[in-house]
Amino acid sequence: xxxxxxxxxxxxxxxxxxxxxxxxxxxxxxxxxxxxxxxxxxxxxxxxxxxxxxxxxxxxxxxxxxxxxxxxxxxxxxxxxxxxxxxxxxxxxxxxxxxxxxxxxxxxxxxxxxxxxxxxxxxxxxxxxxxxxxxxxxxxxxxxxxxxxxxxxxxxxxxxxxxxxxxxxxxxxxxxxxxxxxxxxxxxxxxxxxxxxxxxxxxxxxxxxxxxxxxxxxxxxxxxxxxxxx
Amino acid sequence: xxxxxxxxxxxxxxxxxxxxxxxxxxxxxxxxxxxxxxxxxxxxxxxxxxxxxxxxxxxxxxxxxxxxxxxxxxxxxxxxxxxxxxxxxxxxxxxxxxxxxxxxxxxxxxxxxxxxxxxxxxxxxxxxxxxxxxxxxxxxxxxxxxxxxxxxxxxxxxxxxxxxxxxxxxxxxxxxxxxxxxxxxxxxxxxxxxxxxxxxxxxxxxxxxxxxxxxxxxxxxxxxxxxxxxxxxxxxxxxxxxxxxxxxxxxxxxxxxxxxxxxxxxxxxxxxxxxxxxxxxxxxxxxxxxxxxxxxxxxxxxxxxxxxxxxxxxxxxxxxxxxxxxxxxxxxxxxxxxxxxxxxxxxxxxxxxxxxxxxxxxxxxxxxxxxxxxxxxxxxxxxxxxxxxxxxxxxxxxxxxxx
Numbered sequence: 001x002x003x004x005x006x007x008x009x010x011x012x013x014x015x016x017x018x019x020x021x022x023x024x025x026x027x028x029x030x031x032x033x034x035x036x037x038x039x040x041x042x043x044x045x046x047x048x049x050x051x052x053x054x055x056x057x058x059x060x061x062x063x064x065x066x067x068x069x070x071x072x073x074x075x076x077x078x079x080x081x082x083x084x085x086x087x088x089x090x091x092x093x094x095x096x097x098x099x100x101x102x103x104x105x106x107x108x109x110x111x112x113x114x115x116x117x118x119x120x121x122x123x124x125x126x127x128x129x130x131x132x133x134x135x136x137x138x139x140x141x142x143x144x145x146x147x148x149x150x151x152x153x154x155x156x157x158x159x160x161x162x163x164x165x166x167x168x169x170x171x172x173x174x175x176x177x178x179x180x181x182x183x184x185x186x187x188x189x190x191x192x193x194x195x196x197x198x199x200x201x202x203x204x205x206x207x208x209x210x211x212x213x214x215x216x217x218x219x220x221x222x223x224x225x226x227x228x229x230x
Numbered sequence: 231x232x233x234x235x236x237x238x239x240x241x242x243x244x245x246x247x248x249x250x251x252x253x254x255x256x257x258x259x260x261x262x263x264x265x266x267x268x269x270x271x272x273x274x275x276x277x278x279x280x281x282x283x284x285x286x287x288x289x290x291x292x293x294x295x296x297x298x299x300x301x302x303x304x305x306x307x308x309x310x311x312x313x314x315x316x317x318x319x320x321x322x323x324x325x326x327x328x329x330x331x332x333x334x335x336x337x338x339x340x341x342x343x344x345x346x347x348x349x350x351x352x353x354x355x356x357x358x359x360x361x362x363x364x365x366x367x368x369x370x371x372x373x374x375x376x377x378x379x380x381x382x383x384x385x386x387x388x389x390x391x392x393x394x395x396x397x398x399x400x401x402x403x404x405x406x407x408x409x410x411x412x413x414x415x416x417x418x419x420x421x422x423x424x425x426x427x428x429x430x431x432x433x434x435x436x437x438x439x440x441x442x443x444x445x446x447x448x449x450x451x452x453x454x455x456x457x458x459x460x461x462x463x464x465x466x467x468x469x470x471x472x473x474x475x476x477x478x479x480x481x482x483x484x485x486x487x488x489x490x491x492x493x494x495x496x497x498x499x500x501x502x503x504x505x506x507x508x509x510x511x512x513x514x515x516x517x518x519x520x521x522x523x524x525x526x527x528x529x530x531x532x533x534x535x536x537x538x539x540x541x542x543x544x545x546x547x548x549x550x551x552x553x554x555x556x557x558x559x560x561x562x563x564x565x566x567x568x569x570x571x572x573x574x575x576x577x578x579x580x581x582x583x584x585x586x587x588x589x590x591x592x593x594x595x596x597x598x599x600x601x602x603x604x605x606x607x608x609x610x611x612x613x614x615x616x617x618x619x620x621x622x623x624x625x626x627x628x629x630x631x632x633x
Binding site: 049052054055075078079080081082083085086087089091093095096097098102106107109110112138154155 | 241246532541543
């Protein structure tokens with residue numbers, strides 16, 4: 001599903017060269033729930049951004065679903081993100097003028113899905129994340145956890161191949177964080193949803209089936225199957 | 231940009247308008263409306279001035295055409311046969327030979343130098359509408375020799391502070407004024423009527439009959455000008471050529487040619503003011519809309535970055551802002567039209583008073599269309615640029631740097 005080979009990412013900050021990734025290689029299979037962990041500055045977010053086609057590596061190869069995505073022009077990368085990938089960010093990033101349901105069906109509208117289909121799909125996915133009763137509420141009427149659930153529903157509405165989550169619990173309390181992780185776990189187990197999630201919280205490890213540890217831009221180690229599913 | 235993407239842009243724009251900050255939206259619409267009023271109002275006043283001046287010139291000063299002595303001659307001779315000839319030309323509805331000379335008016339202790347214009351009243355009514363603007367007393371009759379018609383500005387007010395020009399100080403119908411003509415002839419006239427046309431040139435002089443003027447100046451069958459009325463307004467140039475073709479040897483001028491010195495300078499000056507005002511208004515529109523959209527997009531930088539990250543094409547985002555601007559411009563135009571209708575209604579009831587006469591704004595469809603097009607054009611450009619700039623930003627820079 002994801003094949004990364006020798007990914008290198010070098011930033012320039014003025015005259016200083018920052019080597020954020022120093023040749024990272026790994027594979028992620030379909031249906032996996034993979035955690036990317038490591039200390040601050042280890043390159044977790046940089047790696048997630050490259051995997052999510054939000055950034056370009058300085059060198060290396062990346063294939064998703066067998067497609068060499070690094071060769072795609074920007075327009076195709078945008079369509080690839082819309083059709084194949086889902087994103088959940090730290091701070092939800094909902095459109096405040098839209099209701100929960102409208103936020104969720106927005107990507108489906110862009111895909112050209114008929115109205116009745118995207119209305120049904122958004123209702124279904126909001127039901128799955130436990131917001132069936134809160135669909136017509138706007139952002140300011142939802143708690144942080146509910147907003148993150150809407151963001152997750154938005155990421156999932158187009159049934160993406162891979163769901164990327166960049167520290168989705170960073171702004172949530174531990175109870176709400178647990179709920180969100182349970183939801184990810186449920187989606188992973190029930191829908192066989194591939195999830196790649198960046199985290200720096202050790203207690204999240206129990207939800208991942210594999211953890212890629214980064215340190216100073218390189219893979220320090222990969223730990224397999226930490227979940228209770230074994 | 232396909233139809234589906236435009237639908238999404240329209241959806242985002244509609245929701246932002248519906249549920250976004252109403253205060254900012256209403257303020258922006260109000261500013262746009264006022265700019266639209268400014269775009270339309272000043273040129274419409276200018277058109278109104280030109281129209282008023284044309285109407286007043288035709289109705290009270292010149293008719294449509296003015297026949298003047300040829301070459302160096304000071305008067306037109308054989309006026310009777312000449313007017314008969316002109317009256318037979320198709321399209322001519324009336325002629326009025328006039329004579330004009332300077333005189334000194336005396337009433338009580340007041341003395342004033344002004345022009346005396348003579349005409350044959352039965353001819354004059356076929357050309358001008360002075361007879362319809364006698365506010366006191368009566369218009370002259372062809373046989374009147376001891377009566378005079380005074381313009382309101384010459385007759386004046388008892389209270390000098392109310393006078394717009396120096397006057398005789400409140401002469402009324404029935405009073406007697408002494409007129410000393412330039413040739414030394416002194417006549418005493420009973421004031422038969424007072425005329426008020428709101429045209430300074432008409433209201434500041436006096437009128438006697440041609441019969442009286444002939445006896446004063448010792449002239450016969452002579453005039454300094456012949457005013458000509460035609461049936462097709464706006465066809466003055468064509469009729470001028472027609473008169474020439476029919477063998478009228480005298481010099482023929484259209485009312486515009488007669489008035490061009492005065493109105494030409496005024497129109498040029500107003501046009502300069504107008505252009506400056508339009509440019510300033512459009513710059514205000516550009517700045518206001520640019521700032522509103524710029525602040526809006528900068529505040530939503532992170533949100534825009536994330537919308538792009540989830541696969542929404544930046545053109546959808548840019549177009550949603552452009553559509554909001556189009557909505558603002560449309561509402562501003564409608565509101566502006568309402569303001570203009572109210573202002574026009576008020577000014578129709580209480581016209582602006584200019585030296586040439588009362589002015590009502592003349593709103594022409596071409597002016598409205600031009601104003602709408604320019605308002606929409608600058609609004610769209612002013613909305614597009616900041617939206618495009620923000621939406622083109624690198625996704626990660628927008629997400630990291632956004633608020």
